[in-house]
Amino acid sequence: MIGESWVTTTVDKLEEWGRNNSFWPLPFGTACCAIEFMSVVSSHYDMARFGYEVVRFSPRQSDVMIVAGTITDKMAPTLKRIYDQMPDPKWVVSMGACACSGGFYRAYHVMQGIDEIVPVDVYVPGCPPTPEGLMYGILQLKEKIKRDSKRRLKEKRAHGDDSGSAAA
Amino acid sequence: MPHSDTPEPYRYTLAERLYLPLLGGMWVTLRHFVGNLLGRRTSYTIEYPEERRAYSHRFRGHHILTSRPDGSLRCVACFLCATACPAECIHIEAGEHPDVNVEKYPVVYDIDMLRCVFCGYCVDACPEEAIIMSNNYDMAFFNRASSVVTKEELQKPFTYDQARLGYRPRYPEEEEQRARARRELQAGRVDLVGEARRRQEAAAAGPESSKSAAASS
Amino acid sequence: MPTATIPAPPLLDSLPEGSVEVVEGLDQPTWIVRRDALAQVARQLRDDPETQFDLLLDLCGVDYPDRDERFEAVYHLYSLPRAARLRLKVPVLEDDPVLPSLIDVWTAADWFEREAWDMFGLRFEGHPNLRRILTHEAFQGHPLRKDYDPARRWILTEDKIYKPNPQPTGSESVDDMFERMTINIGPSHPAMHGTFRVVATLDGEVIVASEVEIGYLHRCFEKMAETHTWQQVIPYTDRLNYCSSFINNVAYCRTVEKLMGIEAPPRAVWAQMILSEFSRIMDHCVCNGSTLVDTGALTNFWYMFQPREEIYGLLEACCGARLTVSACRIGGLLEDLPPDFEARCRHLLETVPEFIDDVDKVVTKNRIWLDRSVGVAAISAEEAVDHGWTGPCLRASGVDYDVRRAYPYDLYGEVDFEVPVFQGGDVFDRYRMRMEEIHQSLSIIRQLLDRGMPDGPYIVDDPHVALPPKEDAYNQMEAMIYHFKLIMDGIQVPPGELYHMVEGANGELGFYVISDGSGKPYRIKVRPPCFPIMASFSHLMQGGTISDAIATLGGLNIIAGELER
Ligand code: SF4
Ligand code: SF4
Numbered sequence: 026m027i028g029e030s031w032v033t034t035t036v037d038k039l040e041e042w043g044r045n046n047s048f049w050p051l052p053f054g055t056a057c058c059a060i061e062f063m064s065v066v067s068s069h070y071d072m073a074r075f076g077y078e079v080v081r082f083s084p085r086q087s088d089v090m091i092v093a094g095t096i097t098d099k100m101a102p103t104l105k106r107i108y109d110q111m112p113d114p115k116w117v118v119s120m121g122a123c124a125c126s127g128g129f130y131r132a133y134h135v136m137q138g139i140d141e142i143v144p145v146d147v148y149v150p151g152c153p154p155t156p157e158g159l160m161y162g163i164l165q166l167k168e169k170i171k172r173d174s175k176r177r178l179k180e181k182r183a184h185g186d187d188s189g190s191a192a193a
Numbered sequence: 194m195p196h197s198d199t200p201e202p203y204r205y206t207l208a209e210r211l212y213l214p215l216l217g218g219m220w221v222t223l224r225h226f227v228g229n230l231l232g233r234r235t236s237y238t239i240e241y242p243e244e245r246r247a248y249s250h251r252f253r254g255h256h257i258l259t260s261r262p263d264g265s266l267r268c269v270a271c272f273l274c275a276t277a278c279p280a281e282c283i284h285i286e287a288g289e290h291p292d293v294n295v296e297k298y299p300v301v302y303d304i305d306m307l308r309c310v311f312c313g314y315c316v317d318a319c320p321e322e323a324i325i326m327s328n329n330y331d332m333a334f335f336n337r338a339s340s341v342v343t344k345e346e347l348q349k350p351f352t353y354d355q356a357r358l359g360y361r362p363r364y365p366e367e368e369e370q371r372a373r374a375r376r377e378l379q380a381g382r383v384d385l386v387g388e389a390r391r392r393q394e395a396a397a398a399g400p401e402s403s404k405s406a407a408a409s410s
Numbered sequence: 411m412p413t414a415t416i417p418a419p420p421l422l423d424s425l426p427e428g429s430v431e432v433v434e435g436l437d438q439p440t441w442i443v444r445r446d447a448l449a450q451v452a453r454q455l456r457d458d459p460e461t462q463f464d465l466l467l468d469l470c471g472v473d474y475p476d477r478d479e480r481f482e483a484v485y486h487l488y489s490l491p492r493a494a495r496l497r498l499k500v501p502v503l504e505d506d507p508v509l510p511s512l513i514d515v516w517t518a519a520d521w522f523e524r525e526a527w528d529m530f531g532l533r534f535e536g537h538p539n540l541r542r543i544l545t546h547e548a549f550q551g552h553p554l555r556k557d558y559d560p561a562r563r564w565i566l567t568e569d570k571i572y573k574p575n576p577q578p579t580g581s582e583s584v585d586d587m588f589e590r591m592t593i594n595i596g597p598s599h600p601a602m603h604g605t606f607r608v609v610a611t612l613d614g615e616v617i618v619a620s621e622v623e624i625g626y627l628h629r630c631f632e633k634m635a636e637t638h639t640w641q642q643v644i645p646y647t648d649r650l651n652y653c654s655s656f657i658n659n660v661a662y663c664r665t666v667e668k669l670m671g672i673e674a675p676p677r678a679v680w681a682q683m684i685l686s687e688f689s690r691i692m693d694h695c696v697c698n699g700s701t702l703v704d705t706g707a708l709t710n711f712w713y714m715f716q717p718r719e720e721i722y723g724l725l726e727a728c729c730g731a732r733l734t735v736s737a738c739r740i741g742g743l744l745e746d747l748p749p750d751f752e753a754r755c756r757h758l759l760e761t762v763p764e765f766i767d768d769v770d771k772v773v774t775k776n777r778i779w780l781d782r783s784v785g786v787a788a789i790s791a792e793e794a795v796d797h798g799w800t801g802p803c804l805r806a807s808g809v810d811y812d813v814r815r816a817y818p819y820d821l822y823g824e825v826d827f828e829v830p831v832f833q834g835g836d837v838f839d840r841y842r843m844r845m846e847e848i849h850q851s852l853s854i855i856r857q858l859l860d861r862g863m864p865d866g867p868y869i870v871d872d873p874h875v876a877l878p879p880k881e882d883a884y885n886q887m888e889a890m891i892y893h894f895k896l897i898m899d900g901i902q903v904p905p906g907e908l909y910h911m912v913e914g915a916n917g918e919l920g921f922y923v924i925s926d927g928s929g930k931p932y933r934i935k936v937r938p939p940c941f942p943i944m945a946s947f948s949h950l951m952q953g954g955t956i957s958d959a960i961a962t963l964g965g966l967n968i969i970a971g972e973l974e975r
């Protein structure tokens with residue numbers, strides 16, 4: 026029993042470590058924020074330093090969706106579909122005022138925040154956020170995932186003990 | 194129609210036909226590669242978060258509500274900032290101040306950071322220099338509710354640390370620089386390009402020490 | 411402005427009595443044309459050797475709910491051979507908002523008419539495909555009508571999404587060798603820059619028919635402008651062409667300044683020109699960089715982005731933000747220039763060419779790139795004009811039209827620069843054009859710096875336009891009152907209408923503004939240079955392969971923010 030839980034915990038930890046240090050972002054860039062996203066991956070800021078450089082345009086290969094830019098009602102079904110296509114576990118970073126809340130476009134064709142259709146993990150304000158701002162957001166996401174997985178581990182352990190004793 | 198109706202595409206030269214200029218291109222990439230490998234050329238990457246890009250004094254970041262010497266807010270709840278804001282993200286509720294000499298004060302002063310587009314119009318509008326901006330861009334929120342920052346938060350994290358200030362009505366340091374430039378011009382000592390280079394190097398060498406006090410989140 | 415007057419009478423005589431009314435516009439002659447005569451007038455304006463209005467710059471609707479004839483369709487024409495401008499206005503009734511379609515006069519009218527239909531509900535008889543273009547399929551109503559609530563949204567569900575199925579029109583290319591296949595690219599596809607959707611029917615590898623769908627970034631700029639004050643529109647203009655937001659700022663501010671009859675002080679103009687040219691360089695860098703990366707030349711993307719980062723540094727030091735600068739104000743600049751402005755500019759003049767030259771050496775003569783680009787998506791001068799093109803793309807087709815040269819605004823009449831022209835009209839020439847323009851821009855900046863920074867104020871000294879200096883606003887009663895008035899009521903622009911244009915990074919960037927004398931714009935129409943260019947994308951793709959289409963799109967420099975506003 027002990028051996029088994031030790032193995033699963035270690036594997037979980039390893040998984041978490043790997044996950045945290047190699048997000049594969051899916052840039053859902055539509056507007057001005059996408060230009061700043063390009064700065065983040067280009068040489069001045071170079072997201073590769075954190076292991077996040079594997080920018081994937083295919084939802085099936087990525088785990089963090091970075092929504093950079095205004096999402097209009099016309100784009101909404103596409104965004105939703107792409108989010109649904111991403112395999113679990115998946116996270117969403119909403120970059121910029123538009124994606125977070127619609128920004129100053131309180132208008133007839135602009136979605137007032139992508140959280141109307143997809144759950145958002147980190148909101149990064151700014152219009153556009155500076156590249157550092159986005160990186161800060163992504164690092165915050167990393168912290169969040171760490172926290173969450175710690176909590177999950179704890180729960181699992183508690184749960185595991187329960188089932189163990191029940192079996193015994 | 195006076196315009197031609199047949200495009201005339203570019204004609205390859207013999208060298209291009211033979212792929213010769215490719216070598217020149219490879220030489221460029223090789224030069225960059227070897228240069229970077231041996232560290233002879235400077236690398237442009239900014240090692241955020243350890244190192245920070247030196248933004249100017251005009252950078253429009255997180256807002257600051259300034260205080261009077263006695264610690265109360267300078268804001269008199271005149272609503273000019275809220276009127277000027279194109280994103281309508283400032284929410285103010287005015288209250289009568291106990292001190293009769295002070296007209297009003299904001300009971301509530303919230304800025305919805307997720308709506309804000311950091312245009313600086315509120316700073317321009319304020320007749321009291323009560324709202325200014327910092328150069329802080331480290332902001333991230335985990336939910337919509339926490340993104341509405343209150344007057345306490347707007348006042349708290351940065352008081353008057355000159356290095357952290359951003360867009361605001363007055364720039365004493367720029368006045369100083371202007372005066373110095375004028376003096377140098379009069380003395381006949383102007384080296385514009387050298388000056389720019391020095392600045393660049395100074396910015397590259399001395400990463401700003403001030404570690405970010407995480408704004409919110 | 412040297413608008414050549416057009417010898418109207420002979421043409422007017424041949425038209426039915428009362429069909430055209432000539433009025434003197436503030437900026438250019440305006441003809442009010444009766445609807446029944448529109449098709450004839452348009453055709454004659456194009457074909458008459460005295461007029462030759464071969465370029466349809468813009469078409470938009472305007473809504474005047476108080477008038478008998480509620481709607482007005484406004485056409486802006488330009489004659490390349492005669493360098494003349496003309497505005498046509500066609501009033502129509504609310505109950506019967508129908509106009510003849512002008513597609514067979516100017517192909518450019520195609521998308522513009524669709525837009526006017528979408529925004530105002532003007533129907534163009536004879537248009538083959540009068541569908542909504544900017545808003546989505548489930549949208550109801552016409553948002554730019556004055557009685558449309560700006561915040562009224564409609565939800566699009568997946569089952570309502572339009573499914574194009576483009577079929578080749580002629581049966582000439584029936585080839586039974588290959589199976590026909592229809593593929594969908596975008597909107598969320600990196601090569602479509604995240605915001606366009608192309609549905610192409612392939613015959614083997616060759617595109618035989620295609621349909622382009624846009625509107626995925628329609629952010630309602632024009633409606634937003636009507637709900638904000640004149641000053642508050644400036645941050646919105648930043649987000650039109652976000653690769654060179656500074657030029658948008660300048661274009662908008664110039665237009666309003668002209669309408670108000672004020673002039674920005676020389677120091678502001680000087681600085682705005684320098685920063686505009688830097689923005690142009692940046693825009694061209696992004697465009698060429700992304701074209702190259704789309705065709706697989708990744709290294710150049712990094713090289714091209716380097717000068718851009720450097721220029722961002724300068725913009726940030728002047729304006730406080732990297733991308734969305736909001737740095738101009740009506741009547742001048744937001745702030746005085748930083749003390750080291752000139753030094754920084756000179757530093758940039760030294761560093762930027764290094765990176766550009768690197769790219770030049772790597773690709774310009776590289777046969778791999780040449781094979782991908784020479785002769786691809788070529789368009790002749792005649793076709794390009796017919797499609798309403800302007801800017802670098804038009805010049806790459808051999809038409810020498812640059813607003814900076816044709817209508818030298820600001821100081822462009824006083825600096826020495828070339829307008830490069832190439833004859834190929836293909837992807838390669840568009841690329842070369844941009845590389846060449848970068849050098850021209852650098853030379854303009856150098857000359858301006860050598861002229862020296864003009865002394866004086868950076869914004870007009872008029873308390874009805876510009877906020878008084880902060881010191882005064884804090885301490886003097888009078889300045890304080892002006893300050894309050896200006897913030898509370900906004901700038902009061904006298905009633906009138908005006909079209910003003912600058913050379914944007916993509917071509918003629920025009921603002922058509924109408925003021926009714928209230929504190930808010932009555933109507934602002936942007937003449938987005940890439941709108942007509944994108945409209946011909948389908949035509950350009952015809953007969954090419956998918957990989958050609960990708961290279962083409964990159965080279966056209968379509969910026970969604972500006973295209974769809
Ligand atoms: S948040 Fe600002 S910069 Fe980002 S997409 Fe929206 S308008 Fe553009
Ligand atoms: S910076 Fe602009 S958007 Fe943000 S609070 Fe101030 S005025 Fe409003």
Ligand code: SF4
Nearest residue numbers: 268269271272274319
């Ligand atoms: S403009 Fe200044 S004083 Fe007036 S409410 Fe805003 S912050 Fe307070």
